Amino acid sequence: MGKKRNLNPEPFLSDDTNKSVSKKRTKPAKQHQREENVLSAGMSSKILKEALIQQKEIQEETDAENPNNIVFSEERVNQGKLDYDDDDDVDNFAGFSDNYSQFGGYEDEINEDEEKLLEAFFSKDARPQRTLADIIVEKIKEKDQMPAGVQPLPKLDDSVIEIYKSVGEIFKKYTSGKLPLAFKSIPAKQHWEELLYLTEPEKWSPNAVYQATRILASNMSSKKVERFYKFVLLPRIRLDIRKNKKLHFALYQALKKAVYKPAAFNKGILFPLCESRTCNLREAVIIGSVLQKVSIPPLHSSLALMKLAEMEYAGTTSYFIKLLVEKKYALPYRVIDAMVAHFMRFCEDSREMPVIWHQSLLAFMQRYKHELTKEQKDDVNYLVKKQRHKMVTPEILRELNHSRNRGEKEDDLMSIYILLIFKTGRA
Secondary structure, eight states, X not given: XXXXXXXXXXXXXXXXXXXXXXXXXXXXXXXXXXXXXOOOHHHHHHHHHHHHHHHHHHHHXXXXXXXXXXXXXXXXXXXXXXXXXXXXXXXXXOOOOGGGOEXXXXXXXXXXXXXXXXXXXXXXXXXXXXXXXXXXXXXXXXXXXXXTTSOOOOOOOHHHHHHHHHHHHHHHSOOSSOOBHXXXXXXXXXXXXXXXXXXXXXXXXXXXHHHHHHHHHHXXXXXXXXXHIIIIIHHHHHHHHHHHSSEEHHXXXXXXXXXXXXXXXXXXXXXXXXXXXXXXXXXXXXXXXXXXXXXXOHHHHHHHHHHHHHSOOOTTHHHHHHHHHTTOOOOOHHHHHHHHHHHHTTTTOOSOOOHHHHHHXXXXXXXXXXXXXXXXXXXXXXXXXXXXXXXXXXXXXXXXXTOOOTTOOHHHHHHHHHHXXXXXXXX
8 A cells, every 4th residue: 555645734834844843843832932933934925926816816807897997896796696795793693593583571661551641741743753765755856856056966877776676685584694795885885875775674674674783883974873773773663562562682682783873872763762752651661671781871871861851741751861860870960950950840730740750750869869959959849749649759858858969068968967966956
């Protein structure tokens, strides 16, 4: 029998080189030795030369396929199939198991009587929720009505339209795996809304919504992704909750990813939801659980509280205020003053305030009672005489009576207590 041939595992290293290395190192290499460069200058040059040759061949093939440098060349359809990118961060997505298809665990927090009471604060003339399709139709009408001297936006090429319609067909049935490169390039496109519209987002699978949120939240500016949240993600989430009484797990994960851009999350999801004045308690609890679980920068939480305090009141607004207050961030005095003004608006309100309103006031007093001025505490005392709850109001009064005023130190409060005890003892 012939001798067994030894295969060289390193094609750019000669067998002699391997032998010399093995003779010198009979023991396992140490950490700093493994990090050393074992290639000589000649071998490095050879590797570099081979790499340059391969790169040149790839470039020649690309130029041959796209001689005119078309803008959408990277999204080309090849034999009816879309190109895919090999980004490990996205393409390793294995999908969500059917065992976790629905987010639950919040049923106990929803009180049916409380939900009916909150409906009293719903807007009677609420408009239908706008979607991306409504925005695109408006843009088309605006283009048709442009003055003669204004340059209209360029129309999309037919091949580009076909590409993004194909992306939409894939997204209808998407569960896991790679994403079309055409979609991953949307954040870099000028007319990204029109391209997104071609994919029909309202028909995407829940897993596709999650992947789209990941890509757009990571690669688009806060102002752009805010529009995606407001006109695509939020309508889809609300529809799923109202239809199934629960939220699909993939859509819930998309909500959590949306907080990656906190300003966009506030302006694209939280504020429009409250401003619609049609948000029911179930929607508030599910979406609010994201605020509980995900860390939000204090500045964005402060701005969110101030905006919620100033907007027209809806029943579930109190729920979001309570969640943000319970994060226990240090709030600027301006935000605290806005919160006090928000609650004082209900002094002369004849409606029966829901329990969640009283709970939000209690949470505010528990966290920020020492940041209130004496005048503000007097106002709150007057408020709870007008709006009372047999269980919550006594707790609010207890917090008020055991707090120092804004600017006072804890030592000052102790001195007052000692003085009161001394006077009581002499009496």
